[in-house]
Amino acid sequence: MARTTRTGSKAARTKASAGRSKAARRRAPARRSKATKPKATARKAAGRASTSPARRAASAAAPPLPMPAVLVVATEEPDVVEVPARTVVAIDGAGPPDGEAFGRSLGALYGAAYGLKFSRKGRGATFKVGPLEGRWWAEGAAEGPRAPRETWRWRLRMAVPDDMSEAELDGVIRAAISRKGGKLEGSEAARRVFVERVPRATLGRILHVGPYADEPRSFARVDAALAAAGRRPAPTHLEIYLSDPRRTAPDRLRTVLLREIVP
Numbered sequence: 001m002a003r004t005t006r007t008g009s010k011a012a013r014t015k016a017s018a019g020r021s022k023a024a025r026r027r028a029p030a031r032r033s034k035a036t037k038p039k040a041t042a043r044k045a046a047g048r049a050s051t052s053p054a055r056r057a058a059s060a061a062a063p064p065l066p067m068p069a070v071l072v073v074a075t076e077e078p079d080v081v082e083v084p085a086r087t088v089v090a091i092d093g094a095g096p097p098d099g100e101a102f103g104r105s106l107g108a109l110y111g112a113a114y115g116l117k118f119s120r121k122g123r124g125a126t127f128k129v130g131p132l133e134g135r136w137w138a139e140g141a142a143e144g145p146r147a148p149r150e151t152w153r154w155r156l157r158m159a160v161p162d163d164m165s166e167a168e169l170d171g172v173i174r175a176a177i178s179r180k181g182g183k184l185e186g187s188e189a190a191r192r193v194f195v196e197r198v199p200r201a202t203l204g205r206i207l208h209v210g211p212y213a214d215e216p217r218s219f220a221r222v223d224a225a226l227a228a229a230g231r232r233p234a235p236t237h238l239e240i241y242l243s244d245p246r247r248t249a250p251d252r253l254r255t256v257l258l259r260e261i262v263p
Helices: 002-060 100-121 165-177 210-229
Strands: 079-083 087-096 132-138 153-158 194-198 201-209 233-241 254-263
Touching: 002 194, 087 100, 100 132, 100 165, 100 233, 153 194, 165 194, 201 210, 210 233, 210 254
Parallel strands: none
Antiparallel strands: 079 201, 087 153, 087 194, 132 153, 132 233, 201 254, 233 254
C-alpha cells in the first residue's frame, strides 16, 4: 500500500514538472518579444526618419509670404533699413483702433486678403496671409502716437503678390459682398479696399515689446538713431503687428515699429 502511494506521488511530480515545462514554453514567446522590442522601436524610428525629408519638403513648399523680411525681422536695438517696393491691399480710416470704423475696416481687409488667397488657390497658386500693417499719422498734429486719439488717421495694409491687380481684387470683393450669409455680405467697408503699390523707402526700425501705449518710448530711440544717421523723422510711421492682442498679454506684445523720414 505504501509502495503504491510512492508510485502515485512520483507520477504526480512528473505531471507537475511537465505542466511547468509547458508553462515555461508558453512564456518563452513573451520573453522573445521583449528581446525584439528594441528592433521594432528601431523600425519605427527608421520609418519616422524616412518620412522627415517629405515633411521638410512639404514645409519648404509652403505658400510664400509676399512681404519683405525686413518688415518682420527686427530687434530691440534701433536701426535704419531699406525696404523694397511692395504691393498691398489697403483701406483708409480715422479714429482710435477700438472704434467701430476700425473694426469694420479691419474685417473688410482681412476678408479681402483671404478671399484673394483662396481664389488663387483654386487656380493652383496661392500665398500666405501675413501680419497686419498699419500706417499712422495725426490730422493737424506733429506727432502721431502722442496726438489726441480723435485726430488719428490710419491706412491698414495686408501684403499680396506683386502681380495683384485691381480687377482681380474687384472680382473677389463683388463675390464676397453678394454671397448670402457670408461675413462680407453687403459690406460697404469692403468696397473701400484697394490695391496699393508702396514705393521703396528708408525707414527707422525697432522691435517694440510691450503695450501699445508704451510705443512713444521706442519711437524716441528710433528717432535718435535716425538723427545719428543724418535723417529727419517724419510725423508718420508704420506698425507691423506680430502678436494677436486677443491672445497675448500686453507686456508680451511684439510690434515692429518703422519711422518714415522727411525726404
